[in-house]
Amino acid sequence: MDTPALPRLPFDRIAEVFDDQRALPPDAIAALQRAFAELVDAGLASLVEPGAGTGRIAIPALAAGLRVTALDVSVPMLDTLSARLRRLPEVADRCDVVHGDATALPFDDDRFDTGLLAQVLYLIPAWEQALDELVRVVRPAGRVMLLQERTWMSPELDRWDVAWRDSTEQSGHVPVPQVPDDDVSVAALAERTNQVAERELVSWEFGQKVDDALAGLDRMRPLYEALPDAAWTSVVAGFRRWQATSGLAGDSWLGGTVTLTLVTGVVPACS
Numbered sequence: 001m002d003t004p005a006l007p008r009l010p011f012d013r014i015a016e017v018f019d020d021q022r023a024l025p026p027d028a029i030a031a032l033q034r035a036f037a038e039l040v041d042a043g044l045a046s047l048v049e050p051g052a053g054t055g056r057i058a059i060p061a062l063a064a065g066l067r068v069t070a071l072d073v074s075v076p077m078l079d080t081l082s083a084r085l086r087r088l089p090e091v092a093d094r095c096d097v098v099h100g101d102a103t104a105l106p107f108d109d110d111r112f113d114t115g116l117l118a119q120v121l122y123l124i125p126a127w128e129q130a131l132d133e134l135v136r137v138v139r140p141a142g143r144v145m146l147l148q149e150r151t152w153m154s155p156e157l158d159r160w161d162v163a164w165r166d167s168t169e170q171s172g173h174v175p176v177p178q179v180p181d182d183d184v185s186v187a188a189l190a191e192r193t194n195q196v197a198e199r200e201l202v203s204w205e206f207g208q209k210v211d212d213a214l215a216g217l218d219r220m221r222p223l224y225e226a227l228p229d230a231a232w233t234s235v236v237a238g239f240r241r242w243q244a245t246s247g248l249a250g251d252s253w254l255g256g257t258v259t260l261t262l263v264t265g266v267v268p269a270c271s
C-alpha cells in the first residue's frame with residue numbers, strides 16, 4: 001500500500017492526550033451503543049471507521065455487537081486502540097485494526113454493511129475523496145454515517161476562543177481550516193447517498209472555570225507543535241495578560257453544549 005497522507009494535525013503526538021481531552025460522557029457512550037445496537041438488529045453487522053483514532057467510537061460499536069474495522073493513518077493512535085482492545089478480550093476478536101489512508105481505502109467495493117466518519121473529514125484536504133471511498137466500500141442499501149458533535153459555546157467561551165486563536169495566529173500558528181463544516185458534510189453525503197436523515201442522540205454541557213483553563217493551557221501544546229518553544233511561551237504569557245484585562249475573572253465559567261448527532265444516508269444500488 002502507498003504511504004498514507006499525513007493528517008492536518010500531529011496525531012502521532014496527540015495520541016497520548018486524546019482520550020483525556022475528548023472523552024465522551026457516559027450518557028453519550030450509552031446513546032451511541034443504543035444507535036449501534038439498532039444497526040445490528042437491522043442486519044447491518046459490519047462497520048468500517050476511517051480515522052478511528054483511539055477507538056472512542058469504535059469501542060462502543062464493538063460493545064453493541066458490531067464487527068468493526070478501525071482504520072487510521074496514525075500508528076500511535078492505533079497503538080492506543082490496540083492497547084485498549086487488549087483490555088477488552090470479550091470484544092477484541094470482532095475488531096480489525098488497519099493502518100491506512102481514508103482517501104485510498106485498502107478494501108474491495110461493497111465490503112461493509114456500514115461506514116462511519118467521526119471528527120475526521122476536516123483533517124483531510126481531499127475530504128470529498130474520503131467520502132467517495134467510504135461509499136465505495138459500503139454495499140448497496142448499506143449505511144454511510146457522519147457522527148457530528150454540534151457545539152454551542154457561551155459568549156464567555158466564545159470570547160476566550162477568539163482571543164486564544166488570535167494570540168496563536170499572531171505568533172505564526174496556521175490553524176487547520178474547519179472545512180468541511182457540519183452542513184457542508186451533510187450536503188456532500190446527500191449528493192452520494194439516499195434518504196439522508198439526522199438524529200440527535202444526546203446532548204451534554206461542558207465547561208470549566210477560567211483558572212482551570214489557564215492551568216491546563218500546556219496540555220494543548222501538542223496541537224501547536226510547529227511553534228518553537230519560545231513562541232509558545234510568549235503566546236501563553238500574552239494570553240494570560242489578555243485574560244487579566246478581559247473582565248473574565250478566575251472563577252468565570254467557560255461553558256457550552258454539545259449535541260451528538262448521527263447523520264445517516266443509504267447507499268444507492270449503483271454508487
Ligand SMILES: C[S@@+](CC[C@H](N)C(=O)[O-])C[C@H]1O[C@@H](n2cnc3c(N)ncnc32)[C@H](O)[C@@H]1O
Pocket residue numbers: 004005006007008011050051052053054055056057071072073074077100101102103117118119120123124
Ligand atoms: C479527531 S481524531 C477522531 C478519532 C475518532 N474518529 C473519534 O471520533 O474519536 C481524527 C483521526 O483521524 C485520523 N486521520 C486524519 N487524516 C486521516 C486520513 N487521511 N486517513 C485516515 N485517518 C486519518 C487521525 O490520525 C486521527 O486519529
